[in-house]
Structure formats: C-alpha cells, structure tokens
Amino acid sequence: MASSVPFKMTPACRDELLDLGLSSLEACLVFERGEMVKAILPGRETLRVAGRGRVFFMKRVCGPGWRDVLREARILDTTRAVGLPVPAVAALGAEEGRAVLLTQALPPSRKLEEVVLAERPDAERAIRLGRRLGEIVRRLHDAGVNHRDLYAGHVLVDADDGLHLVDLGRAEVRRRVPLRRVIKDLAALRFSLGESESGRALFAACLERWLDAEGSAVRRRRVERAVELKARRIRAHVKRKLARGDLNVHCNE
Helix, strand or coil, rough: CCCCEEEEEEEEHHHHHCCCCCHHHHHHHHCCCCCEEEEECCCCEEEECCCCEEEEEEEEEEEEHHHHHHHEEEHHHHHHHHCCCCCEEEEEECCCCCEEEEEEEEEEEEHHHHHHHCCCCCHHHHHHHHHHHHHHHHHHHHHHEECCCHHHHHEEEEECEEEECCCCCEEEEEECCHHHHHHHHHHHHHHHHCCCCHHHHHHHHHHHHCCCCCCCCCHHHHHHHHHHHHHHHHHHHHHHHCCCCCCCCCCCC
C-alpha cells in the first residue's frame, strides 16, 4: 500500500470542504471546530464537522494505525461501487505516520441494537428489517468483503427503516470470503441482537435471506449450526471479559 496519498476531495463536497478551511491534510489535522465524537486511543480521534448543507465525520490518525485509514477508504469505495449502503468518502489524505479520512454523514439514524432493545419491533417489522439486513450482508460477502465487527451496533436504521453499515475499518477484502469469516459476521449479529422475541425473529429472517442463495440444503444446515455455535462462543467470551472488568464488549442479553 502506498506510503502517502495526496489530499483529494470528492468533487461534490469540494466547495463545502474549502469553505470550512479543509483544503489539505495539514489543515484537517489542526482543525479545531468539530465536535469530538470518539477519542479512545492517543493519536486516533473522530470529529463531527457541520458544513453549509452537509455533515462530515473526520477520522484523524497520527502514529500507529494510520495505514488503516487508507484501507477503510478503499473498502468504502469498494462496497459503494456495488451499491451497498455505507458512508461515502468526501476526502482522503495521508503521509508517513499521519492520515485523515472524511466521510459524509448518513441520514439521521439509530443503531439497530437500540431499535431492538428500546422499541421491541413487532414480528412484521422485525422480519422486514431482518430480510433487508440479510440481503445487505449477503451482497457484502458476495463482493468479497467480511466486516469483522458486524454487531447490531454497527448497523444503522434510518427513519424509513433503511439500513446502513458503518465501522468498516477492520473489514477484509478478498476474491472470496472464507466460510469461517462468514460465520463470524453472522454470529456477531446473532449474539448482538440478543434473546428477545424481536431480536430472535429479526436474526432468523436475516439468516433465512442470507441462505436464500445457498443451493445445497446440507450447506444451509452446516451454516446454521456453525453460526449458533459461534454465537455461543462469543457470548461466553464476552462474559469472561466482563468478569475481568473489561467493558469494551458488545453485550445485549
């Protein structure tokens, strides 16, 4: 992967970014008018930046992990090229040890896990959401991409119940996704949607839609069993982390 990427802006966003003074990598790195939304590790932060008509999220990385920004931008471009609902890249720039990625904000949305926990969607809505999710995940895998963090918190639901995938920074791209990676993605959803009636119905519809493209009944059963087993292992792993006081987990029981 290239060690530097000249700062480039998407033409549709160029004027608005220039109005904000975001004309270069250096300008983005010193920009202070955004709202901090994530700053978990030193040298890694994400800001919300409001322009005249658009809202952007700016990811800035200085030090270890800066190349991950380039990979995330490539994955977003790859998935959008096949019509998947992911954020659009507005600008990207990098040089050795420093990188910035600006993406356009999605429509006002809630995390899928919040929708399931707070709203307890009825069976009809849960099945509708599940089928949409299964179609998106299937297309993701068919495009050679596995998410690696496909928890319900990384699926957003907009006002029209449209779904969007976010946080693809750890995703992998191959010619074909290995079955074990498919299982991990599906099991993360199974685990994070929890054991409520609506959560189980939503995931059942998701898995059914994902499996629609599988011709072999034997393979379908193999995938179903493997997903359930992996979800149990994720749950056990999360419980061990919680017992150690590690709160960096997804747990929706």
